Amino acid sequence: MFEERSLLTRVVSTLAKAMAIAGGLTLVAIVVLVVVSVTGRALLWAGLRPITGDYELVSAGIGFAVFAFLPWTHLNRGHAVVTIFTDNFSPKANSILLFLADLAMLAASSFIAWRLYFGMLDKFAYRETTLLLRMPLGWSYAACMVGASIFVIVALFVFARTVEDIIKGNPPRLGQGAGH
Amino acid sequence: MSNIQLGLLAFPVILALIFLRVPIGLAMLGVGIGGSYLIVGNFNPVMAQFKSLTYGTFASYSLSVVPLFLLMGQFATIGGMSAALFKAAAAWMGHRKGGVAMAAVGACGGFGAICGSSLATAATMGHVALPEMRKYGYSGALATGAVAAGGTLGILIPPSVILVIFAVLTEQNIAKLFMAAFIPGFLAALGYMIVIAIYVRVNPESAGTRERVPYRERFAELGKIWPVLLVFIAVIGGIYTGIFTPTEAAAIGAAGTALIALASRALNRQKLSEAFLATASATAMIFLIVLGAAALNSFLALSQLPQFMSNWVADQGFNPWIVLAVVLVFYLVMGCVMDSLSMILLTVPIIFPMMSGLDFGLTPDEFAIWFGILVLIVVEVGLITPPVGMNLFIINSMAKDTRLSQTFKGALPFVASDIVRTIILVAFPGITLSLVWLLY
Amino acid sequence: QEVTMRIHQFLPAQAPIPAQAIAPWAERVTEESDGRIVFELYPAMQLGGTPPSLFDQAQDGVVDIVWTVLGYTPGRFPKSEVFELPFMLTNGEETSRAFHNYVTEHAMDEFSGVHLIAAHTHGPGLFHTADPITSLEDLQGMRIRGGSRIISNMLAQLGAEPIGMPVPETTEALSRGVIEGTTIPWEVTPSLRISELVTNHTGFSGDYGLYTQTFGFVMNRATYESLPDDLRAVIDANSGIEVARAFGRVMDEGDIAGLEIARELGNSIVELDEEETARWREAAQPTIDQWLQDMESIGLDGEALYAAAQAALNAEIGQ
Numbered sequence: 001m002f003e004e005r006s007l008l009t010r011v012v013s014t015l016a017k018a019m020a021i022a023g024g025l026t027l028v029a030i031v032v033l034v035v036v037s038v039t040g041r042a043l044l045w046a047g048l049r050p051i052t053g054d055y056e057l058v059s060a061g062i063g064f065a066v067f068a069f070l071p072w073t074h075l076n077r078g079h080a081v082v083t084i085f086t087d088n089f090s091p092k093a094n095s096i097l098l099f100l101a102d103l104a105m106l107a108a109s110s111f112i113a114w115r116l117y118f119g120m121l122d123k124f125a126y127r128e129t130t131l132l133l134r135m136p137l138g139w140s141y142a143a144c145m146v147g148a149s150i151f152v153i154v155a156l157f158v159f160a161r162t163v164e165d166i167i168k169g170n171p172p173r174l175g176q177g178a179g180h
Numbered sequence: 181m182s183n184i185q186l187g188l189l190a191f192p193v194i195l196a197l198i199f200l201r202v203p204i205g206l207a208m209l210g211v212g213i214g215g216s217y218l219i220v221g222n223f224n225p226v227m228a229q230f231k232s233l234t235y236g237t238f239a240s241y242s243l244s245v246v247p248l249f250l251l252m253g254q255f256a257t258i259g260g261m262s263a264a265l266f267k268a269a270a271a272w273m274g275h276r277k278g279g280v281a282m283a284a285v286g287a288c289g290g291f292g293a294i295c296g297s298s299l300a301t302a303a304t305m306g307h308v309a310l311p312e313m314r315k316y317g318y319s320g321a322l323a324t325g326a327v328a329a330g331g332t333l334g335i336l337i338p339p340s341v342i343l344v345i346f347a348v349l350t351e352q353n354i355a356k357l358f359m360a361a362f363i364p365g366f367l368a369a370l371g372y373m374i375v376i377a378i379y380v381r382v383n384p385e386s387a388g389t390r391e392r393v394p395y396r397e398r399f400a401e402l403g404k405i406w407p408v409l410l411v412f413i414a415v416i417g418g419i420y421t422g423i424f425t426p427t428e429a430a431a432i433g434a435a436g437t438a439l440i441a442l443a444s445r446a447l448n449r450q451k452l453s454e455a456f457l458a459t460a461s462a463t464a465m466i467f468l469i470v471l472g473a474a475a476l477n478s479f480l481a482l483s484q485l486p487q488f489m490s491n492w493v494a495d496q497g498f499n500p501w502i503v504l505a506v507v508l509v510f511y512l513v514m515g516c517v518m519d520s521l522s523m524i525l526l527t528v529p530i531i532f533p534m535m536s537g538l539d540f541g542l543t544p545d546e547f548a549i550w551f552g553i554l555v556l557i558v559v560e561v562g563l564i565t566p567p568v569g570m571n572l573f574i575i576n577s578m579a580k581d582t583r584l585s586q587t588f589k590g591a592l593p594f595v596a597s598d599i600v601r602t603i604i605l606v607a608f609p610g611i612t613l614s615l616v617w618l619l620y
Numbered sequence: 621q622e623v624t625m626r627i628h629q630f631l632p633a634q635a636p637i638p639a640q641a642i643a644p645w646a647e648r649v650t651e652e653s654d655g656r657i658v659f660e661l662y663p664a665m666q667l668g669g670t671p672p673s674l675f676d677q678a679q680d681g682v683v684d685i686v687w688t689v690l691g692y693t694p695g696r697f698p699k700s701e702v703f704e705l706p707f708m709l710t711n712g713e714e715t716s717r718a719f720h721n722y723v724t725e726h727a728m729d730e731f732s733g734v735h736l737i738a739a740h741t742h743g744p745g746l747f748h749t750a751d752p753i754t755s756l757e758d759l760q761g762m763r764i765r766g767g768s769r770i771i772s773n774m775l776a777q778l779g780a781e782p783i784g785m786p787v788p789e790t791t792e793a794l795s796r797g798v799i800e801g802t803t804i805p806w807e808v809t810p811s812l813r814i815s816e817l818v819t820n821h822t823g824f825s826g827d828y829g830l831y832t833q834t835f836g837f838v839m840n841r842a843t844y845e846s847l848p849d850d851l852r853a854v855i856d857a858n859s860g861i862e863v864a865r866a867f868g869r870v871m872d873e874g875d876i877a878g879l880e881i882a883r884e885l886g887n888s889i890v891e892l893d894e895e896e897t898a899r900w901r902e903a904a905q906p907t908i909d910q911w912l913q914d915m916e917s918i919g920l921d922g923e924a925l926y927a928a929a930q931a932a933l934n935a936e937i938g939q
């Protein structure tokens with residue numbers, strides 16, 4: 001079910017990738033927005049204007065982008081881990097640790113998405129908006145819910161794949177870990 | 181158990197989890213939530229807090245500079261700026277003994293000026309410089325060690341993602357921190373070049389020679405790096421003069437490097453998608469740790485540990501310089517096993533207020549800047565110290581014929597230069613602060 | 621000790637309201653409860669989250685008490701917002717009493733999720749600019765930071781170019797010329813070092829100031845209701861109009877201190893005469909009309925609220 005070419009793997013991977021690309025495009029949109037706004041601010045004398053509410057648009061965009069990036073990063077084991085000690089452990093011990101870590105990530109992603117959902121309901125209920133543009137904050141939360149939900153799906157997939165690996169006796173899929 | 185003891189206990193628990201391969205951000209998140217539960221006695225506050233905490237942490241204007249700097253570095257890599265920088269540097273100093281390695285370090289410094297991340301700098305420069313060094317008979321140890329060390333200039337020379345995080349954590353001015361990073365970053369590049377000069381004198385067989393390039397050609401190569409200069413001036417100049425906020429500068433830098441990439445005709449859909457995915461991974465990794473740190477810090481504040489620690493250290497009457505030395509050695513040792521960003525987010529909320537209470541003869545702002553640069557340098561050493569040095573791994577994976585142990589060996593002289601530089605910067609805070617004094 | 625309460629707010633501990641209003645309030649409650657209610661003070665968002673999340677933190681029980689700017693959550697306090705309208709205030713103390721009275725009579729539904737200890741305002745916000753403003757014409761096209769939606773609207777309607785930016789960015793932006801001025805009360809100028817960065821300050825003559833912002837000092841409802849009767853009585857005795865007055869007075873004292881710094885620096889401090897002030901009031905009228913329309917669109921009687929707010933304020937003038 002979790003083989004490289006299986007339908008499920010392809011669907012989950014495509015979802016995560018599409019989300020990450022959407023986040024990347026959002027960053028590009030932010031870049032364009034900021035360049036236009038800064039130009040407008042610099043050329044006030046020529047009758048141009050900065051974009052009203054650029055700060056809140058940038059914030060909302062980054063929020064969406066980060067949520068959109070989470071699924072891809074977890075699917076590809078891009079989160080920072082320390083492997084120096086576990087490198088000396090047996091594959092079996094590593095499998096068990098991976099099982100626990102993937103379960104924890106599933107729990108964390110579900111918790112984050114679940115709470116975000118209630119946060120979204122609050123923002124809609126209280127009709128909270130941004131400062132200048134008066135964009136309803138609920139919609140910003142709703143956009144982030146997309147990334148958060150796919151994060152849960154990916155975490156579930158990764159966890160189930162680890163369980164299957166253990167049952168089948170496959171070596172643990174440790175990935176590279178990351179730094180910067 | 182008192183709340184302070186509970187706060188203290190958090191650190192061994194987090195370290196144990198991290199050493200068992202739990203993602204660092206996840207470990208901090210879990211301990212933060214669990215710790216708050218133990219202090220408050222129920223989950224209700226944490227549950228309520230997370231309705232808005234994740235969104236509030238991610239949708240942050242001041243942190244938006246992080247993904248934008250990362251995207252900027254990706255575009256710079258696609259645009260082939262690393263190759264142009266390396267060619268120019270090699271044309272000027274390649275003919276000297278060890279000159280190609282020095283050119284790699286110089287080019288890393290140049291690339292660091294338009295890239296906020298060490299790994300990206302090391303990876304892109306390794307791609308360009310490693311084959312060239314092997315061609316001229318450089319040993320695997322020297323070649324990989326030099327590029328791995330040079331990669332750290334990506335963070336040491338502004339713009340720097342880690343300095344942004346430090347600035348946000350300690351509520352310092354990003355522009356001043358960037359300015360303060362210049363001279364130490366320049367000294368780092370100089371130190372690495374001196375290491376190479378000594379290295380090839382002690383091991384003459386480790387480097388071959390490259391023919392001298394006529395001046396006309398040297399200037400021609402130099403002429404090709406103007407886009408880097410332009411982007412750098414726009415970004416750093418914009419931040420310094422305050423024409424742009426750091427976020428605006430990062431966006432303009434990303435736009436500039438994207439234009440360079442477009443002009444070089446290297447930016448196709450495939451490359452763009454790769455740039456997005458690389459930015460996605462690095463961004464999500466950083467923000468998960470930032471979220472974990474937010475949960476952890478809220479627990480630590482509840483435990484009153486930060487206040488307790490800073491009062492305690494102040495009351496003991498320790499010699500401030502000895503405390504500083506202990507803290508820096510602690511970072512150095514931790515850097516051997518952990519990545520720099522996690523270390524900063526994990527420790528700065530406790531250590532920074534503690535250190536701020538000590539008297540180094542500096543104003544609070546000066547101290548914050550100086551301490552931030554020192555911490556940045558010692559945690560960055562971790563990128564090239566075995567056993568866990570991310571730059572070493574990245575570069576070594578590119579040099580198929582070099583064993584990891586050789587790369588480790590090749591990096592050690594550069595670590596030594598880092599330590600010497602740190603001691604100099606500790607002894608003379610004025611070196612770090614002079615540009616800030618001059619410009620502000 | 622029977623009850624420990626956590627107080628969370630966004631300013632550093634040494635700022636005027638935390639040091640001179642919140643801390644003394646907490647001490648008094650502890651004293652009057654014979655030490656049975658004690659407080660832990662968490663300044664500068666130490667317990668996490670962003671300033672806009674503070675009100676929810678009190679409502680949802682993340683902490684027990686918060687002090688927050690109501691304008692941080694635009695759209696959530698439409699009725700309370702009326703006090704942010706132009707020329708809707710006198711000084712901090714009178715306006716705080718008026719605002720507290722107004723809230724308890726007309727806007728309690730906006731605070732139904734919490735126990736309201738006090739609602740208050742700051743003193744008159746005014747212009748702090750690089751170039752002098754002596755008439756409405758001087759303001760035209762000036763890049764000015766405004767702190768809230770209504771203030772930004774008002775700046776645009778007065779002919780300025782409003783630049784929205786977070787408070788911490790103001791000092792830097794001002795020193796680098798990104799903005800040419802900002803609107804804030806005197807009380808905030810020392811901490812942002814405004815008077816060192818600009819040399820011109822412009823206020824208005826007559827009883828009314830340009831604008832104010834509204835604040836809430838609120839307690840989690842469950843915390844309040846779970847108190848035994850005698851302790852709840854202590855909280856009740858330390859809730860209400862006198863607390864609002866005390867907070868407003870601290871704002872006024874902060875205004876005096878901020879003004880004094882600008883004087884010592886030899887800055888130019890202008891009070892526009894009555895004739896000129898009248899022109900500004902007229903120019904700011906569209907902001908009020910806009911707000912009335914906004915209220916209508918969400919089904920509130922803006923005219924009545926505006927009249928009630930004016931009546932509440934006028935009842936306090938000179939009291």
Ligand code: NA
Nearest residue numbers: 292334337339
């Ligand atoms: Na850099």
Ligand code: NA
Nearest residue numbers: 515516562568
């Ligand atoms: Na290391």
